[in-house]
Amino acid sequence: PSIEVVIKSSAPARDQKRPPILVLVMCPTRELAVQAAAEANALLKYHPSFGVQVVIGGTRLALEQKRMQANPCQILVATPGRLKDHIENTAGFATRLMGVKVLVLDEADRLLDMGFRKDIEKIIDAVPKQRQTLLFSATVPAEVQQMCHIALKRDHEFINTVQEGSEETHSQVRQMYLAAPLDKQFSLLYALLKEHVADDINYKVIVFCTTAMVTKLVADVLGELKLNVREIHSRKSQSYRTRVSDEFRKSKGLILVTSDVSARGVDYPDVTLVIQVGLPADRQQYIHRLGRTGRKGKDGQGILLLAPWEEFFLSTVKDLPITKAPVPTVDPDTKKMVERALSRVEMKSKESAYQAWLGYYNSNKKIGSDKFRLVELANEFSRSMGLDNPPAIPKLVLGKMGLRNVPGLRSR
Structure with a gap:
């Protein structure tokens, strides 16, 4: 519907210096924004006079200002913090937002989880009251309901695409957990990955870690063990994250070690295995991470690797079909290899x-x-x-x- 709004509006006049932005899409993460923009570009393939631009943190503000000035921008996809930056610091930007006819809030629960509420309220104030608003959310907690009151009209339509009683996690995904002391976990992770790589020539694995710096550590260790590893987390530059994300999307035979920037919405086709190392923040996060595999009717597998003192988490997912995984064998040679790899990782x-x-x-x-x-x-x-x-x-x-x-x- 947003694309139709753009196409029905007349193409911008050549001499119009700053044509209005007609559709504004807000996403919680840079990866999701880039993905949404790519979809919009594909839909506008046969309408070359209309353009899509992305504004996200991690890139230079001045560079984005130039790009929006030089290229058509009827559809703008943005992360809230960077959008607020442009409203406050880019000449003529606030005026262009006065042309917005459609506002899209994607992954609204995540936008609010990440503390963007104040930014979003400011942005809603900067666009016209007369507009269509589309709000998408995987879950509808109280914060999202409050956001509906702020962003949507009183008589808005609520469409639930999740049928009552439908399973939260894909029935095609085999879910398992392993409990092992921390000093055994690097060896077990390596053994699990080696086993999976040997079993499936088209393997494509995502390993989720608790924080950005733990992600870096795990990627360093697996890299030293000569596995084909890439890493994505918030400490990497945006250009690097985009490049790795694209490579992983298009490739097979790769292991992506990541923090939660890849947990939701990002669509990586044909992921064969998701491993979550350490305690997920909550049940929802566990489910979203698991949702990276078993997409579009494909089979997939999920393994949760916990320390014995983290096993209390299992009570929050006891209604899900999680079984105890067989412990892979770690022979003394593997243990030594992992210890050597760890000793080579920078202090x-x-x-x-x-x-x-x-x-x-x-x-x-x-x-x-x-x-x-x-x-x-x-x-x-x-x-x-x-x-x-x-x-x-x-x-x-x-x-x-x-x-x-x-x-x-x-x-x-």
Whole structure:
């Protein structure tokens, strides 16, 4: 419908300096924005006078300003933070938004999860009241209902495409979990991947990790073990993330190690296996990550790798068909190979992963409530990386985490 609105409006006059933006699409992540823009471009293939532009964080504002000035931009796909930047800092931009006829909020639950509510309210104020608004959401929690009151008309239509009683996770996806102490997890992950790669020549695996820096660490280790690995997380530049995302979409025989920037909406065809390492933030996150495989009627497999003290998570997904996975055999040679690979990973990468790991589990209500136990577990993670002593953490960071003077931590 948005494309129809664009096509029915007359093509912009050649001498019109800043033609209005007619369709504004907001996405929670850069990857999703790039994907949405690619779809819009495909639909406008036979309408060369109309254009799609993307504005996202991680790229230079001035570069985007030039691009919007030089190229047609009837459809704008954006992440909220960067869109707000343009409203405040780009000459004539606010005026162009006054032409918006369709506003699309994609993955609304995720937009709100990520703390964009204030930005979105500001953006809604910047577009005309007379418009069509489309809001898409995988789940409809209270925050999304509030957003409906702000963004949509009172008499808006609610369309539920999920049938009552339909299964939340694909029945084609075999779901399994493995519980193993942290010091065995790198070896087990390597064994699982080696087994899968040997079984399926067209393997395409996503490994989800808890934080950006843990993602980097896992990618470094698997790379040292000579697996064909790529990584995507928030610490990588946008151009790098886009390049890797495109490569993974088009390729087979690849393992993508990623943080949650790839958990939702991003469509990677033919993913054969999803492994989640560590505690998912919640049930919804587990389901969304799992949803990267078994797409479009294809088969898929999901493995959740937990430490014994993370097994409490299973009670939140007990209604899902998750079974205990057979533990892959880790022979002494494999164990040695993994230890050697870990010893070759830069110390800086291990330090950052340790700090990020501590931060992630500190913010988990169940684990973070007992600070002494938390530090014991973090030091177990440190030993699993092959370190005798845990890395020192800046005093300021420890203060922010509420971990000053907890025994077992080293500060600098």
